[in-house]
Amino acid sequence: MTVTIEDVAQRAGVSTATVSRVIAGKPYVRDALRIRVLDAIQELNYRPSRVARSLRVQRSSIIGLIISDIQNPFFTSVVRAVEDVAQQRGFSVMLCNSDESTDKEAAYIDLLLDEQVSGLIVSPTSTNTDIYRRLVEANVPVVAIDRRVENTPMDMVVGDNVQAAYEVVSHLIANGYRRIAAVLGVPDASTGAERYEGYERALNAHGIEVDPELVRQGMPRSESGHRSTLQLLQLQNPPDAIFTGNNLLTIGALRAIDEMGLRVPEDVAFAAFDEMEWMFLVKPALTVVAQPTYAMGKKAAELLLQRIADPSRPPQEVLLQPTIKVHESSRAK
Amino acid sequence: MTVTIEDVAQRAGVSTATVSRVIAGKPYVRDALRIRVLDAIQELNYRPSRVARSLRVQRSSIIGLIISDIQNPFFTSVVRAVEDVAQQRGFSVMLCNSDESTDKEAAYIDLLLDEQVSGLIVSPTSTNTDIYRRLVEANVPVVAIDRRVENTPMDMVVGDNVQAAYEVVSHLIANGYRRIAAVLGVPDASTGAERYEGYERALNAHGIEVDPELVRQGMPRSESGHRSTLQLLQLQNPPDAIFTGNNLLTIGALRAIDEMGLRVPEDVAFAAFDEMEWMFLVKPALTVVAQPTYAMGKKAAELLLQRIADPSRPPQEVLLQPTIKVHESSRAK
DNA sequence: CTGTTAGCGCCTTCAG
DNA sequence: CTGAAGGCGCTAACAG
Numbered sequence: 001m002t003v004t005i006e007d008v009a010q011r012a013g014v015s016t017a018t019v020s021r022v023i024a025g026k027p028y029v030r031d032a033l034r035i036r037v038l039d040a041i042q043e044l045n046y047r048p049s050r051v052a053r054s055l056r057v058q059r060s061s062i063i064g065l066i067i068s069d070i071q072n073p074f075f076t077s078v079v080r081a082v083e084d085v086a087q088q089r090g091f092s093v094m095l096c097n098s099d100e101s102t103d104k105e106a107a108y109i110d111l112l113l114d115e116q117v118s119g120l121i122v123s124p125t126s127t128n129t130d131i132y133r134r135l136v137e138a139n140v141p142v143v144a145i146d147r148r149v150e151n152t153p154m155d156m157v158v159g160d161n162v163q164a165a166y167e168v169v170s171h172l173i174a175n176g177y178r179r180i181a182a183v184l185g186v187p188d189a190s191t192g193a194e195r196y197e198g199y200e201r202a203l204n205a206h207g208i209e210v211d212p213e214l215v216r217q218g219m220p221r222s223e224s225g226h227r228s229t230l231q232l233l234q235l236q237n238p239p240d241a242i243f244t245g246n247n248l249l250t251i252g253a254l255r256a257i258d259e260m261g262l263r264v265p266e267d268v269a270f271a272a273f274d275e276m277e278w279m280f281l282v283k284p285a286l287t288v289v290a291q292p293t294y295a296m297g298k299k300a301a302e303l304l305l306q307r308i309a310d311p312s313r314p315p316q317e318v319l320l321q322p323t324i325k326v327h328e329s330s331r332a333k
Numbered sequence: 334m335t336v337t338i339e340d341v342a343q344r345a346g347v348s349t350a351t352v353s354r355v356i357a358g359k360p361y362v363r364d365a366l367r368i369r370v371l372d373a374i375q376e377l378n379y380r381p382s383r384v385a386r387s388l389r390v391q392r393s394s395i396i397g398l399i400i401s402d403i404q405n406p407f408f409t410s411v412v413r414a415v416e417d418v419a420q421q422r423g424f425s426v427m428l429c430n431s432d433e434s435t436d437k438e439a440a441y442i443d444l445l446l447d448e449q450v451s452g453l454i455v456s457p458t459s460t461n462t463d464i465y466r467r468l469v470e471a472n473v474p475v476v477a478i479d480r481r482v483e484n485t486p487m488d489m490v491v492g493d494n495v496q497a498a499y500e501v502v503s504h505l506i507a508n509g510y511r512r513i514a515a516v517l518g519v520p521d522a523s524t525g526a527e528r529y530e531g532y533e534r535a536l537n538a539h540g541i542e543v544d545p546e547l548v549r550q551g552m553p554r555s556e557s558g559h560r561s562t563l564q565l566l567q568l569q570n571p572p573d574a575i576f577t578g579n580n581l582l583t584i585g586a587l588r589a590i591d592e593m594g595l596r597v598p599e600d601v602a603f604a605a606f607d608e609m610e611w612m613f614l615v616k617p618a619l620t621v622v623a624q625p626t627y628a629m630g631k632k633a634a635e636l637l638l639q640r641i642a643d644p645s646r647p648p649q650e651v652l653l654q655p656t657i658k659v660h661e662s663s664r665a666k
Numbered sequence: 667c668t669g670t671t672a673g674c675g676c677c678t679t680c681a682g
Numbered sequence: 683c684t685g686a687a688g689g690c691g692c693t694a695a696c697a698g
Contacts, residue, residue: 002391004691015669020693028667050447051387052691055674058335060384062427062448070413076404083403083430092444094395095428097416111425114383115395222610251610258613277555277584280591281614337675348685353677361683385675388690 003044012040023048054116061091063304064112066105066122068147068189069220070097072247074274074293075123078145081297082121089305091118100219102126113140119304123147126188141307145300148190155303157296157318161191164289164322165198165245166205168271171287171326172241173206177269180208181239183228183249185220192217195245195273214239225252233260233268241269247276254282275325283327290323336377345373356381387449396424396637397445399438399455401480401522402553403430405580407607407626408456411478414630415454422638424451433552435459446473452637456480459521474640478633481523488636490629490651494524494606497622497655498531498578499538501604504620504659505574506539510602513541514572516561516586518553518579525550528578528606547572558585566593566601574602580609587615608658619660625653 009016014033021029022037029037040046054060065082067075079095086093094112098105102125109131112120119141124132132149135142143155172180182199185192196215203210213235218224225244232239233256242257244250250272257268264270264282272279275290299318307313338356342349347366354362355370362370373379387393398415400408412428419426427445431438435458442464445453452474457465465482468475476488505513515532518525529548536543546568551557558577565572566589575590577583583605590601597603597615605612608623632651640646 002691005693006691016692017669017671017694018667021668024693030667033668047443047447049388049449049691051384051393051449052674053693054384055382055388055676055690056692056694058674070416071406071409073404073406076409079428080403080430092427092429092448094425095412096425097413110380114380115425116382116384254611255613276611278587278609278611278614280588281611283591335675338677339675349676350678350685351683354684357677363683366684382675385690386677388674388692389676389678391690 003046005048007044008037008040008046011044012036058116059118060116062094062115062117063091064094064096064117064120066096066098066108066120068098068100068123068125073276074247074291077293078297081294082301085298085301098125100125102128106131119308121145121300121304124149139311141304141311143300143303145296146191153315155307155315157299157303157320159291159296159320159322161194162198162201164324165195166202167324168287168289169199169202169243170206171324172243172269172271173202173208175269177241178208179214179237179239180241180243181214181232182216182243182245183225183253184215184217184245185249186217192245199243220246220248222248222252225249226256229253229256233257233262239268241271244272247274250274286327288325288327290325292320296320336379338381340377341370341373341379344377345369391449392451393449394424395427395448395450397427397429397450397453399429399431399441399453401431401433401456401458406609407580407624410626411630414627415634418631418634431458433458435461439464452641454478454633454637457482472644474637474644476633476636478629479524486648488640488648490632490636490653492624492629492653492655494527495531495534497657498528499535500657501620501622502532502535502576503539504657505576505602505604506535506541508602510574511541512547512570512572513574513576514547514565515549516558516575516577516582517548517550518582519550525578532576553579553581555581555585558582559589562586562589566590566595572601574604577605580607583607621658622655623658624655629653
């Protein structure tokens with residue numbers, strides 16, 4: 001049924017070894033033979049079995065990509081980047097969606113290892129350091145993206161969350177806002193913690209005390225952002241500005257503001273992490289942290305391929321700088 | 334290094350055949366043995382090699398998913414659904430992004446076949462019927478999603494685009510709009526063509542003639558929607574309403590309207606295909622076609638698994654009904 | 667430069 | 683009910 005390397009060898013009048021060499025582009029094959037083989041391949045429409053190859057070399061040319069939320073445009077862009085560089089280097093990508101569940105994440109890691117993937121790119125769901133330490137010890141090429149894995153010597157590419165949050169919150173302060181709320185993701189993802197830290201530092205630097213009442217943390221999902229924001233807005237002493245720490249939280253927060261019949265920025269100012277394409281719709285008072293998502297994915301893929309090629313390279317931690325975009329410059333309160 | 338089925342067999346004092354049977358959950362194994370095997374597996378922390386298995390049975394338990402644009406939330410939701418049902422049935426998903434390129438699509442199909450995938454789910458980039466006919470003839474389980482493949486007896490799950498477009502455009506007409514423009518995707522994707530047809534029918538049914546000047550077609554991307562809309566808005570006799578035929582086109586169109594300093598619906602009314610989560614932001618005059626995206630992905634995956642199990646089942650064409658959502662009821666001009 | 671050969675880890679007849 | 687043995691398609695020594 002399927003045409004094998006043997007068929008090609010026969011047709012070209014050579015051994016399977018030679019065919020294999022030609023396919024792999026190895027040197028030391030007479031041109032005459034090479035051509036005969038190439039012809040045979042063409043005529044037979046031969047396609048090597050990647051499965052057989054994987055079994056033989058004990059490694060597939062697949063790289064596993066585990067992201068924590070495929071509905072988040074942030075990751076969507078990462079996926080694209082990873083796919084682009086992988087494809088260009090002869091790898092394919094197996095995408096898995098851990099859905100912010102540590103269990104799913106672990107299960108996917110096992111699955112991908114069972115598939116003999118060459119390496120893993122993961123946006124870790126939690127500070128579950130163990131699982132990663134084990135991978136590193138087992139010499140499995142793996143790089144963390146977006147979220148940091150503490151105390152584990154592995155490649156990672158993350159954004160400078162502290163700095164970005166600091167800047168964006170400072171911008172709100174500079175525009176006269178004082179009661180600034182924070183709607184954040186859970187602090188056990190490094191991003192949540194770091195964005196909080198930037199927020200706190202900005203307030204401190206400007207002599208404002210953090211009001212715990214104004215800080216909300218939850219799953220980085222729109223429902224959570226919605227709920228938190230409603231609560232904030234219904235406070236005795238509501239915030240005059242809101243800082244959201246993630247794409248999806250932003251959507252939920254904006255919806256809540258809308259439902260309350262309030263306007264941005266007249267009633268509440270707004271600053272958000274992660275830019276989305278439609279944000280021009282709320283532009284009058286939007287300060288946004290735009291992350292180089294494609295670049296992050298690209299870098300992660302490159303690090304991974306690099307490590308696959310040279311497992312002994314020391315781990316690298318790449319810190320990418322987000323950009324602060326102010327849609328309408330300094331709009332005083 | 335890796336622990337094989339042989340190691341397990343040895344440890345349990347049985348043959349590899351028995352171990353294999355136990356793993357496959359086959360009957361005819363004495364309970365005593367079964368338990369010993371299970372224990373050995375546990376103790377050795379044995380994980381079967383999916384690669385070796387794939388080679389042996391000439392089929393991997395991967396299903397390939399090729400979508401035309403991973404940045405489009407429509408597909409994002411489909412991916413999620415496919416992954417959910419696949420995982421639950423013991424399959425994994427290999428995701429590929431054809432990026433609206435027929436060449437990439439073809440290349441990915443080849444790649445996936447080389448990986449011996451059990452089946453394919455594809456949102457076809459064009460009316461490239463040949464490639465699909467060949468797959469069907471080769472008995473490769475494949476189902477088309479979102480976009481139709483003409484004259485090819487294969488499974489597909491699509492939305493009722495004609496009807497939905499008809500309704501949504503009719504709604505604009507009912508609200509007093511007459512010069513209704515259409516910003517659509519290329520007509521060689523069935524969705525583009527069908528949505529145009531619904532648009533045309535709606536106009537005809539209400540005695541309005543189609544003005545070719547008001548119909549724009551291009552890649553289903555935001556840049557294209559942006560460009561088309563700018564052109565429309567700068568016409569001598571500009572439209573009083575715009576109908577967009579896709580998620581990304583909608584974003585581009587709204588941006589164009591915004592840039593021109595116009596408002597929705599006071600200056601131009603708006604109706605769009607495919608709902609997005611943030612649409613509440615423009616709600617005053619938004620009529621939206623909401624597709625059951627998750628359901629579509631789920632159905633596609635189910636059809637595929639079904640066909641994998643029974644390749645002879647006659648092809649099925651599932652037509653899912655979109656929902657028309659009117660954010661604010663009949664707002665007269 | 668080229669061919670021979672021995673598996674990679676698993677499943678599946680075919681005999682017991 | 684259980685074991686022995688033969689590949690699946692390919693690559694990587696090892697000999698020529």
